[in-house]
Amino acid sequence: xxxxxxxxxxxxxxxxxxxxxxxxxxxxxxxxxxxxxxxxxxxxxxxxxxxxxxxxxxxxxxxxxxxxxxxxxxxxxxxxxxxxxxxxxxxxxxxxxxxxxxxxxxxxxxxxxxxxxxxxxxxxxxxxxxxxxxxxxxxxxxxxxxxxxxxxxxxxxxxxxxxxxxxxxxxxxxxxxxxxxxxxxxxxxxxxxxxxxxxxxxxxxxxxxxxxxxxxxxxxxxxxxxxxxxxxxxxxxxxxxxxxxxxxxxxxxxxxxxxxxxxxxxxxxxxxxxxxxxxxxxxxxxxxxxxxxxxxxxxxxxxxxxxxxxxxxxxxx
Amino acid sequence: xxxxxxxxxxxxxxxxxxxxxxxxxxxxxxxxxxxxxxxxxxxxxxxxxxxxxxxxxxxxxxxxxxxxxxxxxxxxxxxxxxxxxxxxxxxxxxxxxxxxxxxxxxxxxxxxxxxxxxxxxxxxxxxxxxxxxxxxxxxxxxxxxxxxxxxxxxxxxxxxxxxxxxxxxxxxxxxxxxxxxxxxxxxxxxxxxxxxxxxxxxxxxxxxxxxxxxxxxxxxxxxxxxxxxxxxxxxxxxxxxxxxxxxxxxxxxxxxxxxxxxxxxxxxxxxxxxxxxxxxxxxxxxxxxxxxxxxxxxxxxxxxxxxxxxxxxxxxxxxxxxxxxxxxxxxxxxxxxxxxxxxxxxxxxxxxxxxxxxxxxxxxxxxxxxxxxxxxxxxxxxxxxxxxxxxxxxxxxxxxxxxxxxxxxxxxxxxxxxxxxxxxxxxxxxxxx
Numbered sequence: 141x142x143x144x145x146x147x148x149x150x151x152x153x154x155x156x157x158x159x160x161x162x163x164x165x166x167x168x169x170x171x172x173x174x175x176x177x178x179x180x181x182x183x184x185x186x187x188x189x190x191x192x193x194x195x196x197x198x199x200x201x202x203x204x205x206x207x208x209x210x211x212x213x214x215x216x217x218x219x220x221x222x223x224x225x226x227x228x229x230x231x232x233x234x235x236x237x238x239x240x241x242x243x244x245x246x247x248x249x250x251x252x253x254x255x256x257x258x259x260x261x262x263x264x265x266x267x268x269x270x271x272x273x274x275x276x277x278x279x280x281x282x283x284x285x286x287x288x289x290x291x292x293x294x295x296x297x298x299x300x301x302x303x304x305x306x307x308x309x310x311x312x313x314x315x316x317x318x319x320x321x322x323x324x325x326x327x328x329x330x331x332x333x334x335x336x337x338x339x340x341x342x343x344x345x346x347x348x349x350x351x352x353x354x355x356x357x358x359x360x361x362x363x364x365x366x367x368x369x370x371x372x373x374x375x376x377x378x379x380x381x382x383x384x385x386x387x388x389x390x391x392x393x394x395x396x397x398x399x400x401x402x403x404x405x406x407x408x409x410x411x412x413x414x415x416x417x418x419x420x421x422x423x424x425x426x427x428x429x430x431x432x433x434x435x436x437x438x439x440x441x442x443x444x445x446x447x448x449x450x451x452x453x454x455x456x457x
Numbered sequence: 458x459x460x461x462x463x464x465x466x467x468x469x470x471x472x473x474x475x476x477x478x479x480x481x482x483x484x485x486x487x488x489x490x491x492x493x494x495x496x497x498x499x500x501x502x503x504x505x506x507x508x509x510x511x512x513x514x515x516x517x518x519x520x521x522x523x524x525x526x527x528x529x530x531x532x533x534x535x536x537x538x539x540x541x542x543x544x545x546x547x548x549x550x551x552x553x554x555x556x557x558x559x560x561x562x563x564x565x566x567x568x569x570x571x572x573x574x575x576x577x578x579x580x581x582x583x584x585x586x587x588x589x590x591x592x593x594x595x596x597x598x599x600x601x602x603x604x605x606x607x608x609x610x611x612x613x614x615x616x617x618x619x620x621x622x623x624x625x626x627x628x629x630x631x632x633x634x635x636x637x638x639x640x641x642x643x644x645x646x647x648x649x650x651x652x653x654x655x656x657x658x659x660x661x662x663x664x665x666x667x668x669x670x671x672x673x674x675x676x677x678x679x680x681x682x683x684x685x686x687x688x689x690x691x692x693x694x695x696x697x698x699x700x701x702x703x704x705x706x707x708x709x710x711x712x713x714x715x716x717x718x719x720x721x722x723x724x725x726x727x728x729x730x731x732x733x734x735x736x737x738x739x740x741x742x743x744x745x746x747x748x749x750x751x752x753x754x755x756x757x758x759x760x761x762x763x764x765x766x767x768x769x770x771x772x773x774x775x776x777x778x779x780x781x782x783x784x785x786x787x788x789x790x791x792x793x794x795x796x797x798x799x800x801x802x803x804x805x806x807x808x809x810x811x812x813x814x815x816x817x818x819x820x821x822x823x824x825x826x827x828x829x830x831x832x833x834x835x836x837x838x839x840x841x842x843x844x845x846x847x848x849x850x851x852x853x854x855x856x857x858x859x860x861x862x863x864x865x866x867x868x869x870x871x872x873x874x875x876x877x878x879x880x881x882x883x884x885x886x887x888x889x890x
Binding site: 160238239257259260261262264265279280281282283317320343344345346348349 | 663670736
């Protein structure tokens with residue numbers, strides 16, 4: 141079944157490397173297009189043919205369950221042939237063969253490559269070496285654009301608009317590509333963004349990102365419409381950046397007490413996978429204010445929108 | 458060799474001799490590998506028979522440059538650079554003396570290694586090459602090398618290359634022991650723990666790129682420690698590469714206190730800043746990293762005031778395989794021996810520094826610190842001379858570089874001025890045609 145799209149949005153660039161560089165209109169265009177796929181994904185027949193004949197390669201240099209599955213489903217539902225390559229960082233000697241791999245894959249004429257890599261800038265590097273479109277599925281600590289887009293879609297569907305909302309992003313800002321992409325996107329759409337973290341997990345110069353910075357959860361959550369929690373990597377928990385998971389949870393873990401400082405109708409988000417009892421309490425994660433499962437649903441729709449919008453730009457489209 | 462050792466008369470030149478603070482129109486006569494005289498109106502009549510007379514048409518004649526910090530791959534990394542290729546690059550850049558670094562494989566930490574480099578230089582090089590020797594055995598930062606024997610073998614200074622000696626006790630003893638032999642210790646001042654996994658200057662720009670930053674304090678803390686050790690020991694100490702205004706404060710206080718502390722800045726840090734990294738351009742990945750523009754400006758000012766003593770190339774050839782990687786995984790360093798002079802002339806043309814000052818920091822001062830005979834146009838000095846066209850406009854094409862590697866941050870850069878003739882020990886080893 142080929143549904144007639146209402147949106148005719150086309151992404152002006154060949155690649156999606158980050159939220160940085162997208163205009164207000166680009167973001168809104170992608171979100172509007174994604175809305176149509178949300179509807180499609182809720183039907184029994186979820187397939188369209190707009191990417192029929194196209195080849196999509198998922199290249200993940202870092203383990204991922206939801207993002208990879210989400211892109212795979214998105215590609216398949218649009219009718220593309222999807223190939224998954226999981227390249228564990230142990231089997232490939234660092235980034236050494238990244239360019240070689242790219243050149244090899246390029247020779248197979250893929251139309252779109254989706255890549256995740258542990259090094260910031262690696263996806264951009266790949267994009268310079270291939271002829272197809274490249275989508276950033278997370279590069280190091282730099283950007284994760286489709287996550288920010290799915291977060292925005294989730295917020296917009298629940299709050300009606302993003303403009304003038306107060307969004308508190310809490311946790312490991314320093315190492316988070318999700319935080320970077322979200323800060324840029326939310327600022328572009330006119331939200332007020334706060335970041336809340338212990339100083340060891342804040343990058344130097346963060347105040348110049350157009351955010352309010354606080355080290356106190358109560359202060360950061362006061363009056364917030366959206367509370368966005370970030371994952372704290374295990375290797376950063378024990379003494380290197382924070383003293384212990386107990387102390388981190390006491391000051392920065394989202395529990396009902398801290399959430400009570402936000403607006404009564406505040407909503408809670410998390411990009412997953414969650415560390416329950418470290419950055420978020422189970423009761424909050426599974427509670428009525430949580431949007432975490434909806435985020436996953438929106439993930440597929442947003443990735444379909446990105447694939448669709450980029451494919452309208454491909455040669456012979 | 459492009460020519461034999463006939464006497465050479467450079468006429469109609471602008472003689473610039475930073476060792477005597479001279480800048481005047483005149484002629485320079487070279488014979489038997491030494492400078493005979495530099496004065497107004499020697500004229501073709503007053504020279505020995507067979508003299509090659511070169512009309513400089515107003516171009517600058519200055520002492521050949523001495524590059525105090527260049528990595529040459531011999532031994533162990535000949536795929537990156539050899540003494541032969543480095544010396545070709547040097548000659549094309551007006552550099553008549555290369556001071557190569559000991560962080561080779563194996564390290565130059567033994568008199569036989571010094572001897573090896575000297576023999577390779579004699580057999581394959583077209584400019585002078587002097588090695589610095591390792592300060593500690595195997596560059597491990599634990600036991601000092603045979604400083605006396607290495608000096609006797611020909612090592613011109615002592616350094617652990619790109620490694621910092623983190624153990625303050627080791628550094629203190631090395632400084633004291635070295636002072637008995639009156640040798641210069643050159644130290645890379647970066648606290649490795651503070652550098653951590655950092656790959657570019659810490660700050661907003663690194664945060665936006667998602668790259669881990671190197672704080673300036675990694676440099677200043679180590680420099681401050683060293684200065685305090687010098688106060689304790691009295692050795693001759695040289696900071697290998699200062700990059701930020703905070704380090705300049707440390708340096709100023711040390712000099713004001715009368716300590717024998719000097720410092721170099723690399724041509725990269727004097728002419729580029731962190732914004733040049735742009736979208737993860739690995740050719741701008743340096744060690745220490747390129748800093749912010751206000752730090753660069755402070756460095757140039759410090760060079761003009763004499764607070765910074767030496768400008769060096771920090772020549773570090775890296776091949777494509779280690780540069781075409783994601784930024785954090787790519788090797789640091791840039792080739793620079795061939796572009797040090799033209800890049801430095803940018804500062805002169807911008808009015809940021811006087812020509813004689815720049816040339817002083819690239820020739821006279823390093824000669825003085827290392828105890829080398831060059832860096833001057835004084836009669837009797839070795840005839841290591843460069844003729845510089847200050848105005849020749851050209852665009853750098855990295856494929857034309859003589860170095861084995863092409864990792865220049867100045868590819869496609871517009872340049873104004875270059876070396877047009879390089880003379881080493883009275884022989885012309887390079888001519889720009």
